Amino acid sequence: MPEPSPILTVSSASCRFDVSPPVLTRLISREPRRILRAVENISFTVERGTTFSIVGESGCGKSTLARMVVGLQRPTEGALHFHDIRRADGSLGPPRVQMIFQDPYASLNPRWRVGDVIAEPIRELNLRPDEAAVTERVGDLLEIVGLSRADAERYPHAFSGGQRQRISIARALATEADFLVCDEPTSALDVSVQAQILNLMVRLQREFGLTYLFISHNLSVVRHMSDQLAIMYLGRFVESGPAEAIFQRPRHPYTRLLLDTIPDVERPNRQRKPMSGEVPSPIAPPPGCAFHPRCPIAVSDCSASAPVLQALDERLVACHRPA
Ligand SMILES: Nc1ncnc2c1ncn2[C@@H]1O[C@H](COP(=O)(O)OP(=O)(O)OP(=O)(O)O)[C@@H](O)[C@H]1O
Numbered sequence: 001m002p003e004p005s006p007i008l009t010v011s012s013a014s015c016r017f018d019v020s021p022p023v024l025t026r027l028i029s030r031e032p033r034r035i036l037r038a039v040e041n042i043s044f045t046v047e048r049g050t051t052f053s054i055v056g057e058s059g060c061g062k063s064t065l066a067r068m069v070v071g072l073q074r075p076t077e078g079a080l081h082f083h084d085i086r087r088a089d090g091s092l093g094p095p096r097v098q099m100i101f102q103d104p105y106a107s108l109n110p111r112w113r114v115g116d117v118i119a120e121p122i123r124e125l126n127l128r129p130d131e132a133a134v135t136e137r138v139g140d141l142l143e144i145v146g147l148s149r150a151d152a153e154r155y156p157h158a159f160s161g162g163q164r165q166r167i168s169i170a171r172a173l174a175t176e177a178d179f180l181v182c183d184e185p186t187s188a189l190d191v192s193v194q195a196q197i198l199n200l201m202v203r204l205q206r207e208f209g210l211t212y213l214f215i216s217h218n219l220s221v222v223r224h225m226s227d228q229l230a231i232m233y234l235g236r237f238v239e240s241g242p243a244e245a246i247f248q249r250p251r252h253p254y255t256r257l258l259l260d261t262i263p264d265v266e267r268p269n270r271q272r273k274p275m276s277g278e279v280p281s282p283i284a285p286p287p288g289c290a291f292h293p294r295c296p297i298a299v300s301d302c303s304a305s306a307p308v309l310q311a312l313d314e315r316l317v318a319c320h321r322p323a
Pocket residue numbers: 017019036037038056057058059060061062063064065217282
């Protein structure tokens with residue numbers, strides 16, 4: 001395990017989409033431009049060899065943030081910076097970043113044999129001297145993710161969702177990636193298969209010193225693998241810090257509600273408050289704290305001014321009335 005050192009620094013990153021109707025329509029109906037604030041002023045640092053998890057409901061901007069990190073989406077404001085890292089072979093350079101997607105059925109080319117899916121980046125990046133070495137490496141990678149060397153000959157349709165996600169992981173490892181951005185990698189899978197994939201990811205992290213940015217809408221999924229955790233609501237972080245501290249003692253009412261919706265095996269009969277209301281539109285977010293319409297402890301201040309992230313025992317919280 002390498003010494004902890006920053007691998008990614010995100011500084012005040014925002015991503016806004018112009019979702020205005022066509023110019024002519026707008027001029028005729030005198031409508032103003034409509035700007036959707038998908039990600040708003042987010043800052044964080046990911047340490048090498050650790051897992052930084054981001055959790056929030058659908059539409060809160062998780063995938064947009066992930067796309068910015070892998071360079072598929074440019075920030076409208078702010079900056080993302082990858083720090084040079086020293087690899088086992090002694091070389092110093094920017095980390096190799098790969099993304100693992102949610103849908104293992106859509107992310108693998110159905111016409112390619114699995115062996116070619118995994119071999120492509122190895123050939124592309126000239127990571128092995130000849131075809132024999134490529135084939136050897138593909139076989140090794142299949143075994144590393146818990147499949148067999150013979151699986152290289154088969155096509156993606158022959159595999160289950162969980163096995164396909166293993167193939168996606170093998171392909172990411174084939175690039176000799178240092179940093180994996182995992183956008184809901186297990187949410188399309190059954191619970192038992194989810195657990196197997198999460199265990200595999202934890203093992204690979206330990207073995208290869210991988211860094212993860214792990215995205216989920218489900219706090220219980222990230223519970224056992226996160227070092228740092230950020231809770232996102234309508235494009236902003238509302239609470240972020242060491243995962244253990246947040247799970248032990250959530251401070252933001254939204255975090256508390258998310259935790260309340262997780263079944264507790266030790267207290268199966270406890271009262272669980274369902275989360276009320278829907279996530280408002282990021283085009284016209286509520287004034288003040290965007291969470292106030294759904295917040296069980298909101299007061300008049302909460303609709304008057306937006307709370308900023310402030311340090312509160314070990315973590316940052318954006319709330320006028322933190323617990
Ligand atoms: N290219 C785009 N153009 C316009 N709006 C977009 C674009 N991409 C995302 N959005 C909007 O940005 C907001 C955040 O979307 P995003 O996909 O990042 O959310 P998410 O947290 O990943 O949601 P989910 O859990 O459903 O995957 C949504 O309101 C979405 O409609």
